Amino acid sequence: MQVDQNNGNRIDNNDSSTTNDIDQPANVKALNLPPNTSCLLVKTRTIAIEPIPLPSLQPDGVLVQVMANGICGSDMHSYLSGGVGGRPIDGSKPSVMGHEAAGIVIAVGSQVWSHVVGDHVAIEPGLPCRKCVNCKNGRMNICTTVRYCGTPGVHGTLSRYYALPADMAPHIPKTIPWDVAGSIQPLAIGVQIGKRVDLRAHQTVAIFGCGPIGLITAAVAHAYSASKIIGFDIKPSRVDFAKKYLSPLTGRPIFDNVFLLDPLVISETNGTAATAASEHGHATPGDRAWMAAQKNMDAVMKATGLALDGGVDRVVEASGAQDAMLHGIAICKDGGVYLQVGLGHIQTNMFPTIALTNKELDVRGITRYTASCFPSAIEMLGRGVVDLAQLITATYPLSQAKDAFEAVAAGNDIKVIIKNQEV
Incomplete structure (x- = not known):
């Protein structure tokens, strides 16, 4: 397996060489670095820990010794399903995983x-072309040819070393611990969520899904002075964790309320409207689920x-679950904004x-982050x-990356960090 030297960490699988001095400038050769041990996704739930070639340092780039790497939901989609976003991993071309990283x-x-x-x-982790119509319009997150770490065909950051353009490596204070630095990328996503949902001070916010992105969204909303933050999840452990997530500003919980949601029970009589529709032969399973969601959110609003406000100003759906989508629309007030963040396993x-x-709701989607999000985070x-x-x-440690992915899959952790230099 060989890295395409003209494209940083893009994959070219025609060579199994692991040498570190291919096309490297003299300052890199002088470092005499050890093998670039990496975590590669081979197929569903199968990874390999082995060296790959050191990516070539370009004249406009930096070579980074990666210190910490977080595991993200999209990493888990790849690990558990062998791909993400309809792009399966080619078993003959394993690629390095990871995209939440920081280093020296x-x-x-x-x-x-x-x-x-x-x-x-x-x-x-996203390298836009800077030339397409979306990039020229300032929306580089939806670049038509973006290369994103850890997606099929592009090596990710779960390596000892990673090369990238210098302008894509923002400085961070040396006071930030490496574990935390490895979570800056999801915080940048949280900042973009705030932008996309048009979050403003003194608004009310409902967040569905109390995993890392949901919790980070709450933290950003709190920093933006949201007047009330309500969380929802289907796992009791995550509900309990969210209730204990404390503000660094006040020392009190960030969430004002966190609710445990049971799966929607779709009956034939989930409300008067559903019953009436059923009598006329028009009720569908979706209609009945919607009426059940409305009933649940009416109780939450009370x-x-x-209740007098008719719901919350902003809804962030961070789970990808259909039940959460229905509940989110139900609790969103007239004229509010609903943002779909979570990705499920179906389309x-x-x-x-x-x-x-x-x-008259604004329903929006989101893809990753825009240019100012990392500096803001x-x-x-x-x-x-x-x-x-x-x-x-x-x-x-990187040597136990499979255990790290399995720990996330078990669902008992919130944020898991891999130490890339511990091989």
């Missing part, structure tokens, strides 16, 4: 003036003092279209308005 600059390209050896940096879901039009950590350390529940 150990070499800089000849044209780089912004970085020096020893800098601590985060790794922005319990949280939101289509039932959705209450009449409620959407009657409430790093600044928020530096000022201490967001605390990610509480979310990190386990760490593993």
Whole structure:
């Protein structure tokens, strides 16, 4: 397996060489680095820990010794399903996993003036073309030819070393612990969530899914001075964790309320409207699920003092579950914004279209992050308005990466970090 030297960490699988000095500048050769041990996804639930060639340092790039790497939901989609977003892993071309990473600059390209050896940096995992219509319109997150770490055909960051353009390696304060630095990318996603859902001070927010992204979204909303933050999950352990997630600003819980949601029970009589529709032969399973969701959210609104407001201003669905989508539309007030963040294992879901039009809701999607999100995330950590350390529940050496992925799959941890240099 060989890295395409013209494209940093893009894969070219025609060579099994693991040498570190292919096309490297003299300053990299002089480092005499050990093998670039990496975690490669071979097929569903099968990974290999082995060296790959060191990516070539480009004149405008930096070579980073990766210190910490978080495991993300999309990593788990790849690990458990052999691919993500309809793009399966080719078993003959295993690729390095990971995209949440930070490390130390150990070499800089000849044209780089912004970085020096020893800098601590985060790794922005998406490399846009900067030329397509979306990039030119400032929406590089939906670049038509973006290369993203850990997706099929592009090596990710679960290696000892990673090369990338210097402008994609933002500086981070050396006071930020490596475990936390390995979680900067999901915080950047949280910042983008705030942008996409048009989050403003003194608004009410409902978040469905109390995994890492849901918790980080709550932390960002709290930093933005949301007036009330309500969380939902189907796992009691995550509900309990969310209730104990404390604000670094107040020392009190970030969530005002967290509710355990049971799966929707679709009966023939989930409400008067459903019953009436059923009598006329028009009720569908989706209609009955929608009525059950409305009933549940009516009870939540009464319990949280939101009944007179008709719901919350902003809804972030971070689970990918159809039940959560129905509940999210039900609790979103007239004229509110609903943001779909979570990704499920299927591509289509039932959705209450009449409620959407009657409430005149803005329904939006989100892909990763935009240009200012990493700087904002790093600044928020530096000022201490967001605390990610509480979310990190386990760490593993790179040599035990499979155990790390299995731990996330078991569902008992919130954020798992891999130490890339521990091989």
